[in-house]
Amino acid sequence: MFFSGAAQGAANLLILCLGLSVGSFLNVVIYRLPEEGLSISRPKRSFCPLCGETLKWYDNVPVLSWLWLKRRCRTCRAPISPRYPLVELASGLLALYFFNIFGLSLNFIFHFYLVMCLLAIALIDLDHMIIPVTTLVYPPAVLGLINAAINPNPALAGPWLWFKIEPMFGLAGAAVAGSLLGLILGWGSLALVSAAYKLARGHEGMGDGDPPLLALIGIWLGWRAVPMVILASTVIGLFSVGVLMILAKGRGPEGGWGQKELPFGPFLVLGAFLFLFFGPDFMEWYWGLMY
Numbered sequence: 138m139f140f141s142g143a144a145q146g147a148a149n150l151l152i153l154c155l156g157l158s159v160g161s162f163l164n165v166v167i168y169r170l171p172e173e174g175l176s177i178s179r180p181k182r183s184f185c186p187l188c189g190e191t192l193k194w195y196d197n198v199p200v201l202s203w204l205w206l207k208r209r210c211r212t213c214r215a216p217i218s219p220r221y222p223l224v225e226l227a228s229g230l231l232a233l234y235f236f237n238i239f240g241l242s243l244n245f246i247f248h249f250y251l252v253m254c255l256l257a258i259a260l261i262d263l264d265h266m267i268i269p270v271t272t273l274v275y276p277p278a279v280l281g282l283i284n285a286a287i288n289p290n291p292a293l294a295g296p297w298l299w300f301k302i303e304p305m306f307g308l309a310g311a312a313v314a315g316s317l318l319g320l321i322l323g324w325g326s327l328a329l330v331s332a333a334y335k336l337a338r339g340h341e342g343m344g345d346g347d348p349p350l351l352a353l354i355g356i357w358l359g360w361r362a363v364p365m366v367i368l369a370s371t372v373i374g375l376f377s378v379g380v381l382m383i384l385a386k387g388r389g390p391e392g393g394w395g396q397k398e399l400p401f402g403p404f405l406v407l408g409a410f411l412f413l414f415f416g417p418d419f420m421e422w423y424w425g426l427m428y
Contacts, residue, residue: 156232157199160225188213262402268346281356293359319355370408
């Protein structure tokens with residue numbers, strides 16, 4: 138805890154509200170970034186995507202407005218997707234989670250920025266089968282290397298690399314080395330899989346944005362996380378495809394999701410979140426068995 142008593146509760150409430158507000162903006166990013174003719178800054182005010190009516194400020198309060206409006210646009214009465222309040226709520230809880238780990242610090246801001254980018258990547262890829270690499274992958278990747286240098290974490294390098302690099306280049310050098318190795322391993326492994334698939338099948342089997350996305354994950358979580366994220370995302374992806382195929386059975390040629398290609402990006406993001414939250418405990422248990 139970084140505060141005490143009532144001050145801690147007030148700080149948590151403030152950070153939660155901040156996270157909810159960022160989640161509201163994130164919904165704008167997710168909707169507008171892939172759409173031609175729209176920008177994040179123009180138009181300035183949010184609007185209903187169906188009737189085009191500009192939203193009043195009291196209709197744009199995170200989560201509460203969705204409940205107050207009974208999940209419908211005030212003007213055209215079209216249903217509002219529950220994804221909007223879910224993104225806002227997820228953003229608020231993630232902000233609260235990292236605040237209680239890092240306090241009000243650069244580490245908190247950097248990690249919160251990372252997970253917001255990952256969340257946006259997953260939902261944009263799910264909707265449009267694209268990953269905006271230039272805007273949502275490269276900036277947090279650069280920030281990840283900076284964070285490794287100014288907030289060095291031994292977990293990025295792992296015991297073997299840490300003992301090799303740290304005596305020569307110090308804490309920051311070892312952490313950056315672990316992040317750079319994560320970048321190379323993340324990008325290289327998926328690029329190799331993509332090239333092998335294309336050679337064997339004669340067509341692309343993976344999006345161009347997936348290798349840099351895994352490179353981003355490797356930078357922030359370290360090289361040891363890359364195999365685990367690949368394994369987790371593959372297992373979750375195969376399970377999801379199986380479930381969707383079962384649900385689509387008996388619907389004829391228009392089988393809905395059973396006939397639709399699924400992007401790999403959302404599963405990579407989910408694997409990254411699993412490692413981000415549970416990976417350190419798992420690695421500590423694993424290395425405890427090894428030594």
